[in-house]
Amino acid sequence: MNVIIPEETPRAPRLAGSVWSRPWPHILYALFIGLILQQFIIWFDEYWLKDTVKLASIALGITFIVELIYVLPVTVRLLLQLAGITAAHTLVLEGFIPLNADTGGTAGFLDILWYDLKLFDPYIWYVLAVWIIYAMLLRGLTTLYRVFCLLLFSIFSFSVMDSFSPLILWDQIAVILGSGLCLLIVRNYAEIERKHPASWRSMRRKPVRVLLPIVVTAGAVFAVGLTAPEWKPMVTDPYTAWKNSIGEPVSVKGKGGEDGDEDKKDSDSPKNAKSGYSRNDEKLGGGFDYSFTPVMTVDTSRKSYWRGETKSLYTGRGWKRGEEEGAPSQEAGYNQILKPFPGFDDSKLETEEVTQVFRMQKPHKPILFAAKGLEMIVDEQVKDAESVNSGHASASNGNITWVPREEELRWYDAGYPNSYTVVSRIPVIDEEALRKVPKTAGPAMQDYLELPPTLPDRVRALAQDIVKDAANPYDQAKAIESYLNLTYPYNPKPDVSKAGSYDFVDGFLFEIKEGYCDYYSTAMAVLARSIGLPSRWVKGYTAGEQPLDNFDYRGGMPPEAIMEQLEGPGTYTVRNSDAHSWVEIYFEGYGWIPFEPTAGFTMPLLAPEGEQLEQSETKAPDPAVPAAEDASSWPKATFIVSAIIVVFLAAAAVAAYLYKEAIADRVDRWRGRTPDRANQRLVAEFERYLRYARRKGLTRGEHETARETITRWSREYSWLQQDLAALLGLFEKAKYSPALLSEEELQGGLARIQSLRAALK
Structure with missing residues (x-):
């Protein structure tokens, strides 16, 4: 007697704790x-x-x-x-x-x-x-x-x-x-x-049947979504309705406002806010939207740029700290003169003392800002524990670090000061004296003359051409500053697709030919180094602005007087949109002198009494109206949509090939040619019987055909031979023959299946 041993079903993977076991x-x-x-x-x-x-x-x-x-x-x-x-x-x-x-x-x-x-x-x-x-x-x-x-x-x-x-x-x-x-x-x-697990193994053997409908459906949805026309909102957004109810317009595109507002772009919306102070400058470029979120206010006795940090190593893509930067550093005590770096000589420089009180609304740890020529941090504004997030910071706990080589003040303690006071000695720019200073060289300047070996020769050639008529290093620096300021238009969203060069400055000067402060300042630093002028890249914030309502101009004050007050001592509000970068060039005896190459920007510099500094006459861009989106982005979007459509069509073609029989069956149904149901019914019941027989212990080889299985079962279970042989004939006729089963043949086949199932109980 043959003993039928059922196949062992593999144990299903289990969950170990809360982590999937596969x-x-x-x-x-x-x-x-x-x-x-x-x-x-x-x-x-x-x-x-x-x-x-x-x-x-x-x-x-x-x-x-x-x-x-x-x-x-x-x-x-x-x-x-x-x-x-x-x-x-x-x-x-x-x-x-x-x-x-x-x-x-x-x-x-x-x-x-x-x-x-x-x-x-x-x-x-x-x-x-x-x-x-x-x-x-x-x-x-x-x-x-x-x-x-x-x-x-x-x-x-x-x-x-x-x-x-x-x-x-x-x-x-x-x-x-x-x-x-x-x-x-x-x-x-x-x-x-x-x-x-058995069903899973079957699905794994035919993964296309599982994945293809998902891929085709997802591809169709994405293709329709990307190519569908854009419809304006039919219902006003609650935020827009609330703003309008209090009399304030909303110009954020897509918020469901009126037609006139929908076409405006609010660069101050968090969605588009990208401008601001970032500490990673290793890869410059791209574009930004303006954010007018306030970051600090500055009470100052003179308007200035608020300097944050400098970097000296230009990589061809952006700026990094050089090997010598950041050291040596020293603890900075309150009300103590900050020691200058001994390798730099500014003994001939005339300065003016300026006091600034910074009230921070957004932390910039570890950077503390100040005007050029930082001399001292004063204890008066930080004595109150409310001025510092973590309480009063004494000069002995090392929470403030002074880096003299870069003239940077850093805060390393817990928290970040809500306010602090510093004193700077702003340089007075004596142009006649600076014109008499020869070029500076030596080991101390080596880091500030270094350029990457991959810098294209045409950048150096352009630098030589710009300064060919300048008689001294200062005029050379001014020539580079004026050339950049007057030649290249300011654009917060330059078309970077024009850049084919591997060098950031080369791409700006010869291919993109527009940009914002990082483009101008980096280009000036590189051009200056190309002709032997030690330069370093500086970033921080521009001065900001004073509100007009601080001044009473109704009493017949002339506009010139109003502007003079707005540019003078007072409280300046500094925003994310005021984040900026510029250049400093070293002149022996005068130290690091700042330059402003960016079109539309004017650095507030001091001149000797009775003199006036030369400034390039350029029209400042209106930061409230950022540059429009460049139309060159449309070809890229069109390419993406076209690629998705092509992928979708290819997937549809593959599906049609794999399921051509099913598609043909659907076509027949649409045309009214319904296949015989008797054949389908018998095939389905026969396959169901094979699965039932396996559960009852009748084995079937993995690659056996139906005829091979039925023949073997007929030999092993002779009492089932007659019914199995008759059923096999009906199955093969229904599945492989073009002939259609009669109703009598169908009922006879179903009766034999019932008899065979009963014999296995």
């Missing part, structure tokens, strides 16, 4: 949860510091990459993610800079470590919060209920913010909805693999 659903979960969290980071872009936003995005990327290494235990993965996040903070925030030149051994390492930890505040706390939320969601979204809760919370939050604020979050809602649907699909397939 890698593919876990990795896809990590991808789509990360995409959802990234939308929240985009939302917070206007409210967080730029470095915080950048580090939070990097933390999501590090977390996802480490999760790909699924073979590692969860604890190891978490530790690697934490280490990667710490390393990212060190790189982005320029950590591991020695506090002085004599650090070494364990004590020196601890000093550097403590330096970095202070530098990480407050960025690290926000980033760690993002990382913890990511880790919790990744290991906690194990039920449909939790996935739906995350989706509903996210969509509800973004919808409310979109409706009741100037933010436009449609794109983020679309990404969240798409990512959420993908999460549900992944979880559904993971459950199939876990609970029905």
